[in-house]
Amino acid sequence: MPVPVLPAKQPRAPLPPTVAADAGRTFPDDCSLGESIRLRWTALVEDLRLPEQRQTLMLVAALAVMLMFSYWPGLIRAKESWNNPQYSHGWLVPLFSLVMLFWWRQPTRPVSFSARIVGLSLLVASLAMRLFVARYRIITVDMYTFVPALAGAVLLGGGWSMFRWAWAPVAFLIFMYPLPDEATRYLLGPLQTLATMVSTYAIQTLGVDAIREGNQIVVGERHLGVVDACSGLRMLTIFIALSVAIVMLGELTWYENLVILGSAIPIALAVNAIRITLTSVMYTIDPDLAEKIFHDWAGYFMMPLALGMLYLVQKVLTSLFVPEETAVATVAPITGLKVPGLRPAGVIPRGPSAAGNRHVPGVGLAEAMPLPGQIPPAGRTIPATERGQ
Numbered sequence: 007m008p009v010p011v012l013p014a015k016q017p018r019a020p021l022p023p024t025v026a027a028d029a030g031r032t033f034p035d036d037c038s039l040g041e042s043i044r045l046r047w048t049a050l051v052e053d054l055r056l057p058e059q060r061q062t063l064m065l066v067a068a069l070a071v072m073l074m075f076s077y078w079p080g081l082i083r084a085k086e087s088w089n090n091p092q093y094s095h096g097w098l099v100p101l102f103s104l105v106m107l108f109w110w111r112q113p114t115r116p117v118s119f120s121a122r123i124v125g126l127s128l129l130v131a132s133l134a135m136r137l138f139v140a141r142y143r144i145i146t147v148d149m150y151t152f153v154p155a156l157a158g159a160v161l162l163g164g165g166w167s168m169f170r171w172a173w174a175p176v177a178f179l180i181f182m183y184p185l186p187d188e189a190t191r192y193l194l195g196p197l198q199t200l201a202t203m204v205s206t207y208a209i210q211t212l213g214v215d216a217i218r219e220g221n222q223i224v225v226g227e228r229h230l231g232v233v234d235a236c237s238g239l240r241m242l243t244i245f246i247a248l249s250v251a252i253v254m255l256g257e258l259t260w261y262e263n264l265v266i267l268g269s270a271i272p273i274a275l276a277v278n279a280i281r282i283t284l285t286s287v288m289y290t291i292d293p294d295l296a297e298k299i300f301h302d303w304a305g306y307f308m309m310p311l312a313l314g315m316l317y318l319v320q321k322v323l324t325s326l327f328v329p330e331e332t333a334v335a336t337v338a339p340i341t342g343l344k345v346p347g348l349r350p351a352g353v354i355p356r357g358p359s360a361a362g363n364r365h366v367p368g369v370g371l372a373e374a375m376p377l378p379g380q381i382p383p384a385g386r387t388i389p390a391t392e393r394g395q
Contacts, residue, residue, distance in 0.1 A: 031112060046108065053113055062114045062164055069159035073152065080149035087184040092240040095247060099182035102251060106175040117165035128158025146186040153180050174254055181247040190239070197237040200275065205232070205282040214287055225286050228293075238278030245274040245312050252316070262323050269319050277312045 033045050053059040074081065088096040132155035139147045153176065160172050185193075198221045206223050209216040216225045223230045249270035253263045288296035 046111070050108075050111065058116075059113060062117075062168070066160060066163035066168070069163050070156060073155050073159060077149070077152045077155075080145070080152060083145065084149055084183050088182075090184070091235075092243060093184050095244050096182040096184075099179060099247065103175040103178050106178070106254065107172060110171040110175070112167070112171050114164050115167040117163070121161050121165040121169070125158045125161030125163070128154050128161065132158065144186075146184065149183050150180065153177060178247075178250060178254070181243075181250070185243065193239055194237050197239055197242075197275075198232050201236065201238050201278055201282055202232045204275075204279040205286065208279060208283040209286050212283070212287060214290060216286065223282075223286055225290055228289055230282075230286050230289065232282060236278070236282060238275055241278050241308055241312070242271065242274045244309070245277075246270050248309075248313075249316065258320075259327075261327070262320065265319065265323055266316065269316065273312050273315045273319075277308045277315070280311070281308055 031049055033042060033049075037045070054063070084096065087093045132151040135151050136148050139151075156179070157169070157173060157176050160176060161169050164172070202218055202221050202223060206216050206218040209223065209225065214225060216223055218224075219229070221232045223232065249266055253266055256263075258266070285296055
């Protein structure tokens, strides 16, 4: 019987540079940080040599520069707010966003008509909001509109392909702005009251006599006031921004990200209550030490403690929710269990029916026994084809 001859595969024509760039780019995860930076920088230089990629990046950069020029007074006000200890993390936010844009950058594709419409709509809506709030002199909201305007510039110049990897770093810029004055006033009072109540109950649980009088904790003869700085608002704003950054950096599932973001507020409030509780208890032991260490320096230990709590939350999630592939791979063999029709791997049966046993490919822990109808009678000669020889 003649053997059919398959036609030889024709060599595939090389893709043009624009099409090859559309396929995306991946980088190895097992290389060092310096090597990863070098690979991404080399990829950026190679993309800039392509006219389509270079024009897209230059267009987005030009739109961003024009927006920065238009929003320059608001950016200066945001920078001035970073002198406030409550927003001292603000100068790290734009640096983090720039690093993530560089790290996540991918080649862009041609901009679709829908992307230009949505991007232009975001720009128009942001500028219209600026005109509206300027009439009522709402400075903070005017500053906030820079973020959606920048997202519109990314869509207008880079399309959906750029927006997919750039939207999160752009949205993270919202954390470089201070809270509105109205929000600060509304949050300070309830946070002070909550911190005072929780700390008073915690001090009483430790066996120390304490009562609450407004936003003061009376411990012995001392009246310890929970002032605005001890309300926990500073810890809340910093830790929420840090939790969002952890979600952006970590390759976690959606429910893990949701739990981490949801636990940021309780952890921040709990850490602040722990600080107030320890300071109050220490005042009953050594007031000077409490004033120097627990009151002045305790803030430096709050963030590591909060990160430790967040790490414990993540470990609990990892233990409770195991991926299906990992769960199947980690199932240990059960020894000593007798299952009809199964025998341990590597055990050679003896007796007249031994010749009828067949090894079933793909069975790792046990080999299938032959069915009763498959056991040959004693004395029968099995052909070589049946014996697998």
